[in-house]
Amino acid sequence: MLRVVADRPNPYRRMPARSRTSAAADPSSARGKLQMRFRMRITDGGTIAVGPGKIALLEAVEHNGSITAAAKSLDMSYRRAWLLLDELNRSLRQPAVESAKGGPRGGGCELTEMGRELVTLYRRIEQQATDACRDDIRKLMSMLAR
Amino acid sequence: MLRVVADRPNPYRRMPARSRTSAAADPSSARGKLQMRFRMRITDGGTIAVGPGKIALLEAVEHNGSITAAAKSLDMSYRRAWLLLDELNRSLRQPAVESAKGGPRGGGCELTEMGRELVTLYRRIEQQATDACRDDIRKLMSMLAR
Numbered sequence: 001m002l003r004v005v006a007d008r009p010n011p012y013r014r015m016p017a018r019s020r021t022s023a024a025a026d027p028s029s030a031r032g033k034l035q036m037r038f039r040m041r042i043t044d045g046g047t048i049a050v051g052p053g054k055i056a057l058l059e060a061v062e063h064n065g066s067i068t069a070a071a072k073s074l075d076m077s078y079r080r081a082w083l084l085l086d087e088l089n090r091s092l093r094q095p096a097v098e099s100a101k102g103g104p105r106g107g108g109c110e111l112t113e114m115g116r117e118l119v120t121l122y123r124r125i126e127q128q129a130t131d132a133c134r135d136d137i138r139k140l141m142s143m144l145a146r
Numbered sequence: 147m148l149r150v151v152a153d154r155p156n157p158y159r160r161m162p163a164r165s166r167t168s169a170a171a172d173p174s175s176a177r178g179k180l181q182m183r184f185r186m187r188i189t190d191g192g193t194i195a196v197g198p199g200k201i202a203l204l205e206a207v208e209h210n211g212s213i214t215a216a217a218k219s220l221d222m223s224y225r226r227a228w229l230l231l232d233e234l235n236r237s238l239r240q241p242a243v244e245s246a247k248g249g250p251r252g253g254g255c256e257l258t259e260m261g262r263e264l265v266t267l268y269r270r271i272e273q274q275a276t277d278a279c280r281d282d283i284r285k286l287m288s289m290l291a292r
Contacts, residue, residue, distance in 0.1 A: 033190070033191065034188055034189070034190055034195070035188065035189045035190075036186065036187070036188050037186070037187045037188075037189065038184065038185070038186050038275060039184070039185045039186075039187070040182065040183065040184050040185075040279075040283075041182070041183045041185070042180055042181070042182050042183075042283075042286065042287060042290070043180070043181050043183065044179070044180055044181075044290070045179065049180070049290055050286065050290070090291075091290055091291060092289055092290060092291055093289055093290070093291045114289065117289070118286070118289060121282055121285060121286050121289075122286065124282055125279045125282045125283060125286065128275075128278050128279045128282065129184060129274075129275035129278060129279055130275075131278070132274050132275060132277070132278030132279075133186075133271045133274045133275055133278075136267055136270060136271045136274065137186075137188075137271060139267060140188065140196065140264070140267050140268065140271065141188060143238055143239055143260065143263070143264060143267075144188070144190070144195055144196070144237055144238060144239065145236070145237060145238055145239045
């Protein structure tokens with residue numbers, strides 16, 4: 001049974017800054033700085049079909065060009081990364097990643113159009129959610145003792 | 147179709163229906179049914195100051211009237227529940243829960259006005275996020291093979 005994301009510690013903390021949206025805000029985890037994080041998951045029965053873990057992995061694949069490097073950047077085993085991508089590929093109408101055969105990057109892995117669309121859509125949803133709730137989030141944050 | 151439902155594994159699943167908001171909706175996790183879940187967390191350095199776990203605990207306290215019963219309803223140890231509430235109380239400008247001293251419910255625990263406001267605000271944020279992203283979430287779900 002694959003748990004995609006441990007809620008805490010958070011895989012995003014290990015992601016390069018540029019692969020994070022403003023919705024995911026600041027990668028620093030310095031004490032004393034309030035950060036809001038919206039996370040969306042789509043579950044299919046017992047499985048998290050789409051969630052922050054798989055999206056972060058797709059972004060890492062896109063950035064690194066291989067599952068090995070992507071897994072390493074997320075401090076994840078190759079096996080786990082492979083299983084997550086395989087599960088994701090099978091849950092979508094079309095695969096999100098494909099092996100890059102031949103050429104100088106032979107043996108690598110890259111996002112398909114479907115994969116890129118998925119990432120874009122997911123990050124846009126997070127941003128929309130954050131924008132829509134800005135006032136209430138500010139209100140909630142103001143309830144915290146600083 | 148699009149509703150905010152509880153995370154998995156999820157404290158809400160063990161909560162009585164009436165203590166759930168409509169935003170938390172359907173407890174079923176039947177296979178083959180796509181469900182979207184939005185979760186918001188506010189972190190303060192390494193700590194989740196406000197997140198789904200603490201909000202679920204507040205709702206359980208409100209419903210059950212004591213930490214013991216609330217912890218039990220969430221399949222959580224009393225100690226863990228107490229620590230989470232203590233942490234929450236200290237992170238807010240005013241406590242979210244207080245001991246109910248004296249009277250027929252002496253020894254119990256109840257939400258303060260701050261506690262109730264926090265729960266309401268948190269659930270409203272989840273629902274707002276869902277409403278704001280309805281179209282894109284539908285689009286994302288349509289990418290999944292069914």
